[in-house]
Amino acid sequence: MRIHFIAIGGSIMHNLAINLAEQGHQVTGSDDQIVEPSKSHLLAAGLLPKELGWFPEKLNEDIDAVILGMHAEVNNPELLRAKELAVKIYSFPEFVFEQSVDKIRVVIAGTYGKTTITSMVMHVLKKLGKSFDYLVGAQLEGFDDLLQLNPENKLIIIEGDEYFASSVDRQSKFLMYKPNIALISGVEWDHFKMLISEQDYYKQFEDFVRTIVPKGTLIYNKDDKRTRDVVEHTMDNKINRHGYKLPEYTINKGVTYVHVGQENIPLKIFGKHNLSNIAGAFTVCEWVGVKRDEFYAAIQDFKSSIRYLEFVASQNGSVVYQDFAHTPSKLRSSIHAVKEQFPNQALVTVIELNTYDSLDHQFIEQYANSMNESDFAVVFVNISLIKEKNISLGNFTESLTVAFNHPSFRVITQLSDLEVFLEDFKSNGYNLLFMSSNNNNGVNMSSFADKFLRNF
Template sequence: MRIHFIAIGGAVMHNLAISLAEQGHQVTGSDDQIVEPSRSRLLKAGLLPAQLGWFSDKITEDIDAVILGMHAEENNPELKAAQELGIKIYSFPEFIHELSANKTRVVIAGTYGKTTIMSMVMHVLKALDRDFDYLVGAQLEGFDSLVKLTAHNKIILIEGDEYYASAIDHRSKFHLFHPNIALISGIDWNETRTNISKEDYLSLFDSFISTIVPKGTLIYNKDSAILRDIVEQTLDCKINRHGYKMPEYSINKGVTYLHNGEERIPLQVFGKLNLSNIAGAYTVCEWLGVKRTDFYKAIVSFQSSIRYLEFVASVNGSVVYQDFLFSPYKLRTSIHAVKEQFPGQGLVTIMELNPYDVLNENFLDQYASSMDESDHAVVLVNKDSIKDKNILLNTLESDIKQVFNHKNFVFLTDLNALEGYLESFKSLGFNLLFMVSPKHNTMNIVSFSDKFFKNF
């Protein structure tokens, strides 16, 4: 096929383009901005556009398909030209579904945990020498690409999110895959992260369940009350339903052990979210024919391949972790996980908030008392990341302190102050947890970890 990518520089798009070119398809593409690592990868594959920008004359009648990326807008000149010529236009989820029509499609969805569950399933299958195709949303350790597509593999694992497919297709991406096996890890509506109502957000998952092929399988987290309610409302769907719950576990000398009858299986990850994700990953693998003993043997060597309670450094028994700050729920569960894992240690939690988010009263209020379990709580709102100099952070300090309502609370507005705080803190007997937004982080965490260890 001759395939043209509009917005080829996207994380998934450039990986998909390279994969298709490796299979022998004729691939071209355009974009008005291509950054690393996309640029180097496209250059190496011989797919880097000679010139940045959109060029309608690139769209010719001999093109079999156009794949439209999220970055491209509805008035894109190449898109307009493709529409005028009647060329088939796909969003990348549509194209993935077409290429995987004869495969067993496993789609992992949910507000949180889907990338971790994907990485666990991929880790286990790889350890067992089972080949598979995949589409994942983040670079995972042990895998060179976000996309792998072959003609021969019988299984494809897909990370499915609820955001719309393209500028001209506002269906959710995960509605387009039509899974044979689907997993939903949990649902957590947050008005500051979504532009739709709670009712509409929940209906996306209701609709996702209805896209599972007849006699397919839904795997779902029974510990999520919202999700249980949604599953109960879809009983007319002719599918299998397999719920999973938090497994039994224990902690001994800083190691979490998963219980399998009398057997105790040591893990390299910890925290209830990770344990729940392991239960979900096991259930997926079970439906793919993996034996229980083989799964547990493989999961022992799994380390977090994305920033979920990711180890940073350790000195004299004190440990530093970093984690993504997606929501107040994630903040609370991550703090609890570290405290539970190291009950004899104190905890300092440092979180950075986007200054523009802090100005939103609804955003701030949802963090009320969210750091209670941490022994020391530090909130950084970096004034140097503010473009509008009329915003005065000092006037917000009392509001922020009132929201968190923590006895050992520190509010900081620059990195020098944070450096001074860490250097002066007597860290013996304390662990440190950095909570950072995936879209806003001005901290050099490795450098700040060194400062923390200076004053034992």
């Protein structure tokens, strides 16, 4: 096939383009901005466009298909040209489905947990020597690419998200895949981050359940009320339903053991979210033919998906972890997980809040008492990112202090001040948890860990 990519520089888009070229398809593409690592990957594959921009003349009657990325707007000149030519236009999830129509499609969805469960499933299958295709949204340890499509493979593992497929297709991506096996890890609406109403957000997951093929299987987190609601609202579907829940576990000398029958299986990860995710991953693997003993032998050395209670460094008995906090409940649960894992160590928690969200009193009020289980609480807001210059720093700090209501609390508004705080803090007897609702803007976690640990 001759396939043209509009917005080839996207993270998934450039991986798909390279994969299709490796299969022998003729691939071209355009974009008005291509950054690393996409640029280097496309250059190495011989697919980097010679010029940035949109060039309708690249499309002619010989093109068999166009794949449209999210970055391309509805008035994109190449998109308009493709419509004139009546070329088949795909979003990338639509194209992935077409390439996987004869495979067993496993789609893992949820507001949170889907990346971790997907990475657990892929880790186990790879360790057991199973062949499979995959599509994920973030770089996972042990996998070089975000996507693999091989016509010979009979199984594909897909991390399915609920966001729009493309600028011309406002369906959720996960509605495209029509899974044989689907998992929902949890459903949580956040009115500060969601672009649609709470009712519409939950309906997306109900619609997702209805895309499961007849006699297919829904695996769901029974511990999550909203997920149970989704299941109850879709009982008309003739599919299998298999709920999972938090397994029994113990912690001994900083190691978490999950109870499996009469055995206690040691893990390299910890925290109730991770343990719940293991239960979900096991259920998926069980449905694709993995035996229980095989799964738990393989999962023991699983470390973490990116930035989920991810180990950074340790020294003199103190440990540094980083994590992603997208809700106050996630902040609470991660603090609890570290305190539960290391009950004899005090904890310093630093959360980096989105700069503009932190100016919204309604947003901040959600975080009331959310850090109370931590022994020392720090809120970092990079005030230099705020363009407005008329903000009262005193009032800003006071509002955060009142909202969080923590006895050992500090607000830090400059990256340099955060570095000084970590350098001066006596880490003896303390662990550090750094959480962010952003992308760690300007934060070098290795450097931060070093500053914290060396002042023993």
